[in-house]
Amino acid sequence: MKATKYVLTEKDMPTKWYNIMADMPTPAEPALHPGTGQPAGPEDFAPIFPMNILEQENSTERWIDIPDEVLQKLAIWRPSPLFRAHALEKALGTPAKIFYKNEGVSPAGSHKPNTAIAQAYYNKVAGTKKIITETGAGQWGSALSMSCAFFGLECKVYMVKISYNHKPYRRLMMQTWGADCTASPSNETEAGRSILAKDPDCPGSLGMAISEAVEVAVQDETSKYALGSVLNHVMIHQSIIGLEAMKQMEMAGAYPDVIIGSAGGGSNFAGLAFPYALDKINGKDIDIIAVEPKSCPTMTRGPFAYDFGDTAETIPMIAMHTLGHNFVPEPIHAGGLRYHGMAPLVSQLILDDIIRPVAVHQKDTFKAGITFARSEGFISAPECNHAIAATINEALKAKEEGKEKTILFNWSGHGLVDLAAYDAFFQGKLSDHDLPQEQIDAALKDIESYPKPKQAT
Amino acid sequence: MKATKYVLTEKDMPTKWYNIMADMPTPAEPALHPGTGQPAGPEDFAPIFPMNILEQENSTERWIDIPDEVLQKLAIWRPSPLFRAHALEKALGTPAKIFYKNEGVSPAGSHKPNTAIAQAYYNKVAGTKKIITETGAGQWGSALSMSCAFFGLECKVYMVKISYNHKPYRRLMMQTWGADCTASPSNETEAGRSILAKDPDCPGSLGMAISEAVEVAVQDETSKYALGSVLNHVMIHQSIIGLEAMKQMEMAGAYPDVIIGSAGGGSNFAGLAFPYALDKINGKDIDIIAVEPKSCPTMTRGPFAYDFGDTAETIPMIAMHTLGHNFVPEPIHAGGLRYHGMAPLVSQLILDDIIRPVAVHQKDTFKAGITFARSEGFISAPECNHAIAATINEALKAKEEGKEKTILFNWSGHGLVDLAAYDAFFQGKLSDHDLPQEQIDAALKDIESYPKPKQAT
Numbered sequence: 001m002k003a004t005k006y007v008l009t010e011k012d013m014p015t016k017w018y019n020i021m022a023d024m025p026t027p028a029e030p031a032l033h034p035g036t037g038q039p040a041g042p043e044d045f046a047p048i049f050p051m052n053i054l055e056q057e058n059s060t061e062r063w064i065d066i067p068d069e070v071l072q073k074l075a076i077w078r079p080s081p082l083f084r085a086h087a088l089e090k091a092l093g094t095p096a097k098i099f100y101k102n103e104g105v106s107p108a109g110s111h112k113p114n115t116a117i118a119q120a121y122y123n124k125v126a127g128t129k130k131i132i133t134e135t136g137a138g139q140w141g142s143a144l145s146m147s148c149a150f151f152g153l154e155c156k157v158y159m160v161k162i163s164y165n166h167k168p169y170r171r172l173m174m175q176t177w178g179a180d181c182t183a184s185p186s187n188e189t190e191a192g193r194s195i196l197a198k199d200p201d202c203p204g205s206l207g208m209a210i211s212e213a214v215e216v217a218v219q220d221e222t223s224k225y226a227l228g229s230v231l232n233h234v235m236i237h238q239s240i241i242g243l244e245a246m247k248q249m250e251m252a253g254a255y256p257d258v259i260i261g262s263a264g265g266g267s268n269f270a271g272l273a274f275p276y277a278l279d280k281i282n283g284k285d286i287d288i289i290a291v292e293p294k295s296c297p298t299m300t301r302g303p304f305a306y307d308f309g310d311t312a313e314t315i316p317m318i319a320m321h322t323l324g325h326n327f328v329p330e331p332i333h334a335g336g337l338r339y340h341g342m343a344p345l346v347s348q349l350i351l352d353d354i355i356r357p358v359a360v361h362q363k364d365t366f367k368a369g370i371t372f373a374r375s376e377g378f379i380s381a382p383e384c385n386h387a388i389a390a391t392i393n394e395a396l397k398a399k400e401e402g403k404e405k406t407i408l409f410n411w412s413g414h415g416l417v418d419l420a421a422y423d424a425f426f427q428g429k430l431s432d433h434d435l436p437q438e439q440i441d442a443a444l445k446d447i448e449s450y451p452k453p454k455q456a457t
Numbered sequence: 458m459k460a461t462k463y464v465l466t467e468k469d470m471p472t473k474w475y476n477i478m479a480d481m482p483t484p485a486e487p488a489l490h491p492g493t494g495q496p497a498g499p500e501d502f503a504p505i506f507p508m509n510i511l512e513q514e515n516s517t518e519r520w521i522d523i524p525d526e527v528l529q530k531l532a533i534w535r536p537s538p539l540f541r542a543h544a545l546e547k548a549l550g551t552p553a554k555i556f557y558k559n560e561g562v563s564p565a566g567s568h569k570p571n572t573a574i575a576q577a578y579y580n581k582v583a584g585t586k587k588i589i590t591e592t593g594a595g596q597w598g599s600a601l602s603m604s605c606a607f608f609g610l611e612c613k614v615y616m617v618k619i620s621y622n623h624k625p626y627r628r629l630m631m632q633t634w635g636a637d638c639t640a641s642p643s644n645e646t647e648a649g650r651s652i653l654a655k656d657p658d659c660p661g662s663l664g665m666a667i668s669e670a671v672e673v674a675v676q677d678e679t680s681k682y683a684l685g686s687v688l689n690h691v692m693i694h695q696s697i698i699g700l701e702a703m704k705q706m707e708m709a710g711a712y713p714d715v716i717i718g719s720a721g722g723g724s725n726f727a728g729l730a731f732p733y734a735l736d737k738i739n740g741k742d743i744d745i746i747a748v749e750p751k752s753c754p755t756m757t758r759g760p761f762a763y764d765f766g767d768t769a770e771t772i773p774m775i776a777m778h779t780l781g782h783n784f785v786p787e788p789i790h791a792g793g794l795r796y797h798g799m800a801p802l803v804s805q806l807i808l809d810d811i812i813r814p815v816a817v818h819q820k821d822t823f824k825a826g827i828t829f830a831r832s833e834g835f836i837s838a839p840e841c842n843h844a845i846a847a848t849i850n851e852a853l854k855a856k857e858e859g860k861e862k863t864i865l866f867n868w869s870g871h872g873l874v875d876l877a878a879y880d881a882f883f884q885g886k887l888s889d890h891d892l893p894q895e896q897i898d899a900a901l902k903d904i905e906s907y908p909k910p911k912q913a914t
Contacts, residue, residue, distance in 0.1 A: 001467070001525060004532040009464050068458060075461040076540075076834050083533075087607070105562060107834035109873065149831040150544070169626070172876035175883060176830050373633050374606040377533050377564035416566065416873045419629035426632060 002086055006248040008079035015066055018239040020274040020345060021232060022062035023281055028232070028348045029453045031316040032306060037451050040316040047218045048225040048315065050126030053119065056233040064236060066118075073117045073150055077106040078240065082248035083411075087375035089395070096398040097254060098391060100411040101245045101272060104378065108173070110413030111268045112143030112228055115237035119226045120147035129222040130154035134184065134209030136264070137163050137335030137383065138170025139413060140228030145179035155179035158186065158212045161204035163335040169417040184209035191215050191312040205328050206339045211312035229265025230309060230318075230343045238271025241410065246275055249408065256286060256408035258394050262386035263290040263299065263357070264336040266343030268412035274345075277354050290346060290357045291390040293365075294434045296329040298322060298342045299350060299357035301440055304457040305447040309341060319453035320347040323435075324443030332362055333421030333430070334382035340443075351455050358390055363432040365389045366425040369415065381413040382421045459543055463705040465536035472523055475696040477731040477802060478689060479519035480738055485689070485805045486910045488773040489763060494908050497773040504675045505682040505772065507583030510576065513690040521693060523575075530574045530607055534563040535697065539705035540868075544832035546852070553855040554711060555848060557868040558702045558729060559835070565630070567838065567870030568725045569600030569685055572694035576683045577604035586679040587611035591641065591666030593721070594620050594792030594840065595627025596870060597685030602636035612636035615643065615669045618661035620792040626874040641666040648672050648769040662785050663796045668769030686722025687766065687775075687800045695728025698867065703732055706865065713743060713865035715851050719843035720747040720756065720814070721793040723800030725869035731802075734811050747803060747814045748847040750822075751891045753786040755779060755799045756807060756814035758897055761914040762904045766798060776910035777804040780892075781900030787888070789819055790878030791839035797900075808912050815847055820889040822846045823882040826872070838870040839878045 021028065030039040042054040049057070056064065066074075085098040103111035123131055131153055135141025141157035148155035157179055164171060164183040174181045184204050185192040191211035195202055202208075210227070217225035227234065249255060259276050261269030269290050280286045292299055299321045307322040309315050320341045323329075327340040349355045369385035371392065372378065380388060391409045398405040415422065424430050478485065487496040499511040506514070513521065523531075542555040560568035580588055588610055592598030598614035605612035614636055621628060621640040631638045641661050642649040648668035652659055659665070667684070674682035684691065706712060716733050718726030726747050737743045749756055756778045764779040766772050777798045780786075784797040806812045826842035828849065829835065837845060848866045855862040872879065881887050 001529055001532065003467070004529070005467055007464060007466055010458070010460070010462055072458055072461070075458065107830075107836065146830075146834055150834070168880075169873065169876040172879050172883075173836060173873070176827060176836055176876075176879055178831055370633060373564075373603075374635055377603055377607070379564065379630060379633050416626065416630070417876075419626040419633075419874075422629050422633055423625075426629075 004084060004086065006082040006251045008244060008247060010075040012247065013071060013074065013079050014240050014243040015071065016063040017066055017236045018243060018275050019059055019062055019064055019236050020277060021060045023278050024348060025281060025352045026348060028344045029319040031318045032451055034308065034313055034316055044316055048214055050123055050128060050224055052122045052126055053233050056236055057231060067121060070118050070121050079244045080105050082245055084252065085376055088372060091371060091375040092392060092395050092399065094395040094399040095403065096395040096405045096407050098395060099249065099252065099254065099408045101241055102411050103241060103268065104411060104414035108139065108143040108146050109417065110139040110143065110381065111238060111241060111271060112139045113147060114240055114271065115228065115234045115267065116143035116147040118237045120151045120153055123224055124151040124153060127222065128153065128224045130156065131224055131226050132156045132213045132217045133226045134158045134206060134213045136160050136206050136338055138167050139336055141181060142170050142173040144226055144228065145174040145177040148179065149177045156216065157181045158184035158209040160184055160206060160209050160335060162331040166333065166420050167417060184212050186212060189215045203331050205311065207311040207325050210310035211314060214310060214314050229267040230341065232345060234267045235270040235274065235343060235345050238267045239274055241271035242273060242275035245272060245408065254406050257405045258287045258289065258407045260289045260291060260387050260390050260407065260409035262337065262383045262412060263292055263342065263346060264383060265339050266346035268410050270343060270346055272410040277349060280354055288355050289390055290355050291386040292357060292359050293332055293334060293337050293386065294359045294361050295332050296338055297359045297435055298340065300359045301435065303444060304347055304351060304453060304455055306450045306453055307341060307447050317450060318344050320344045321350065322443060322447065323439065324446030326446055327439065327443060333424060334386065336383040337386065360386055360389045361432050362430055366422065366430065368392050379415045380411065381415040382418050384412045461541060461543065463539040463708045465701060465704060467532040469704065470528060470531065470536050471697050471700040472528065473520040474523055474693045475700060475732050476516055476519055476521055476693045477734060478517050480735050481805060482738060482809045483805060485801045486776040488775045489908060491765065491770055491773055501773055505671055507580055507585055507681055509579045509583055510690050513693055514688060524578060527575050527578050536701045537562050539702055541709065542833055545829060548828060548832040549849060549852050549856065551852040551856040552860065553852040553862045553864055555852060556706065556709065556711065556865045558698055559868050560698060560725065561835065561868060561871035565596065565600040565603050566874065567596040567600065568695060568698060568728060569597045570604060571697055571728065572685065572691045572724065573600035573604040575694045577608045577610055580681055581608040581610060584679065585610065585681045587613065588681055588683045589613045589670045589674040590683045590685065591615045591663060591670045593617050593663050593795055595624050596793055598638060599627050599630040601683060601685065602631040602634040605636065606634045613673065614638045615641035615666040617641055617663060617666050617792060619788040623790065623877050624874060641669050643669060646672045660788055662768065664768035664782050667767035668771060671767060671771050686724040687798065689802060691724045692727040692731065692800060692802050695724045696731055698728035699730060699732035702729060702865065711863050714862045715744045715746065715864045717746045717748060717844050717847050717864065717866035719794065719840045719869060720749055720799065720803060721840060722796050723803035725867050727800060727803055729867040734806060737811055745812050746847055747812050748843040749814060749816050750789055750791060750794050750843065751816045751818050752789050753795055754816045754892055755797065757816045758892065760901060761804055761808060761910060761912055763907045763910055764798060764904050774907060775801050777801045778807065779900060779904065780896065781903030783903055784896065784900060790881060791843065793840040794843065817843055817846045818889045819887055823879065823887065825849050836872045837868065838872040838875050841869045
């Protein structure tokens, strides 16, 4: 029998997270205060995040202890299995060896609980009673809902309206875990009301939902905000993916030539890639690919600039690849990949040629996901199908070139709650276009008056 | 850190299935030919099943080799993890130790692929080109669709109409895996048309859908039928659950006082319970509980009798607990528990006091599932919530009595594709009644003219 899964026991779980800020060739530039434009310290973030999380946000410690209480909850599904995709390789007729890390085994079905558990725990310790957040596809909102249930915290989620309508099941997951979920933009906040006044049919965006969540979070000292991607502490929490994968690839006697992850805010990608990125910084030859949709091409076409993370311009500005905080992407079904910006750490590593971004068309991602499902069995989240599409491209390139090659990608979550998107694909209702240049120009205009980062593009 | 999961590697997977027919105190009674009423041989089943499966159906070999090709596909998710439910125990304040076997880790999300993979493989070997089946909640249909994709077979599924409408996502899973799914009763078959002529709004039943599938399967030599529960070979294939659990309970240093599984056709329950039932037959004191809905109380109120497995009376009669093959259960949301009959092997072991059946109310099962989700994280299939409700009852009894007790239940699948049922619960739309006596009387009338098994009740 050919080995299919490489499995670690919970005793083999990493007990420290990896923080790439200790090793970056060029340090990421500091966040800026939204009012003054000066570098923002922890105190500027204090109304929205607890101090223990802010310490991580700015840490340059290479290794950070994972608290026992967090490990205990992560053990519900971690270490996650690493798979060799024998059947996919056979279906493609490729000489490439394809491995994937299966983050879909968590109760919420994605990698998101890796950081949700940690954030709920740190908030609990800091005395937070209620966490407010936003969610795109609902992966993050459901992960945080579950984590809040575990630690006895209240949870409120603003869900991007287009996803709220496309994905009723994720709202029901949040409800099952005891959270309160509202479609954004909503009438519950200033930010929401002002958006609806201009456009009552607005489909929403992550930037808008963040503004709503932050507005509510700062109203009460025992309420805090939580973000499921983009920020440094999230990248740290997700590093457990790559740390486990390194042990498992060793068990398989393999080392990846290519690493692939889909990137919306950047966290599932970074989780797998950053521990390997350290090897690359130290001289290893690895092609590390971040995959995004052609209709929301933050990394491949967005400038590197200081921009706001939210629409209402209430939280500090960060240096990142961005399509502008007023960008409203078309309602593609990979809701988790509709964010206008990209994690500062991922953005910086793109500038330093550690990470190579690519963009793929929506229809190709569903075709890839169906090929994967019929060979490997698992039905993938639409976000994850982006990583699969890029993996298949690399595997077919290896076939053309007759080259052996080892590819490792992050299977960030299953798509069982996203099947309406597959339905749209089967019915031929999915569009398949590149972002028009006008929208890139609008982004440039959006950010032109802001401070420029050193490597501004 | 407290141990949460007990994990085996794929090298530890059982390589033989356990067949309880070798060890039953009273052998199960033979199936009867639908026309003659005489004991039916393999030849009577030959138009619908391939001969290699029929050999298993009648085997009294205690151990049956699992083919390598089957093991290779099972390795995608097996061995499945065994969990200690620390958080649920804490939430209940019970002295009981609760363990559960997680069968939701399969790509289809339930235990069903354990037999679907095996049946697809045996059909492939026997030269079958296309498999036709029925499905209730869609767990079986989706599992078979995936398995057919793995072995390059065509797949056609008749899905009980009420579930087809409640669970569009399962139809989409089948479509993603390349199968063709039709709501039953349909206009595609004689059986379907005759039912629709009498009742155009008929919500369907498993018995009806079986009739449709069998009718189509016998029309072509290279087409076969497959059943996801009830029959002996299915119970054999599912025994891998219990065989793994025994190894894992040993790792945990525990042995169950109570074993619990939900039972519709009986296969997930039997999968966990039968290897332990052998210990009970050999003198061990174990309470083995099969759980069913009060609204479809096959085991607790249905007589033990010879009855047809399908509505059109086309397949051989089997001796089982039954509500009569004309029974149409109310549209409860646990579609997998709506079958009028029960596996003959489970039925026989109830008569011999090896298995104790209990029935639970629908609302209690959802309450139990929500308690489980908020403590353990996983959102359960409505069928599985029946096992959780019985587990909670046993754990609270242990608390009342101040007794230590070890409970092991089968977490047969996740409910992420069944969230519409949770929605109905949240909205207070679920009914909660016992089956009226008239329907039991109708069953008795239904079967009174058929041959009587020796232990007829």
